[in-house]
Amino acid sequence: MESKLVSPRARAVTRDDLASAVYGRVGASRAEAHALVDMMLAEIVDTLSRGENVKLSSFGAFFVRSKSERIGRNPKTGVEAPIAARRVVVFKASKILGGRLNGPVLVDEPLGI
Known part of the structure; x- marks a missing residue:
């Protein structure tokens, strides 16, 4: 396929x-x-x-992850620069959503919400 x-x-x-x-x-x-x-x-x-986390049944979950300060590099110039600590949102798809994205899906199949 x-x-x-x-x-x-x-x-x-x-x-x-x-x-x-x-x-x-x-x-x-x-x-x-x-x-x-x-x-x-x-x-x-x-x-x-x-x-707090947000979980949506049959869809996925949003999590807040803290990233520590690190040294980054400008890919064009090669100059190093500090990247500040920050919080980012991460999404993790549910098994049902993952299955819909990667498997055969019937047109009228409900998402299950």
């Missing part, structure tokens, strides 16, 4: 796309759908900002 790589220029799903999907499936007004998507994303951001 031939493997297809996703183009780095592939279109990204936007907040508006998510709100349109909510609007189409739930039947809420467009304004309510946008507000719902914004509230959900704000809750995820607030939870991660507090250092």
Whole structure:
């Protein structure tokens, strides 16, 4: 079976796309759908900002990981520079999502959410 790589220029799903999907499936007004998507994303951001994990069943989990200070190198000039300690968000896909990405998928198969 031939493997297809996703183009780095592939279109990204936007907040508006998510709100349109909510609007189409739930039947809420467009304004309510946008507000719902914004509230959900704000809750995820607030939870991660507090250092807590976010787990979405059948989808995956977002974790906050602390990275210590390190020395980096400019690849163009070779000059070393310190990179400050920081916190980053890491996403780990669930087994169900991983299976959907890597296995045969039926068109009407629900994600399980």
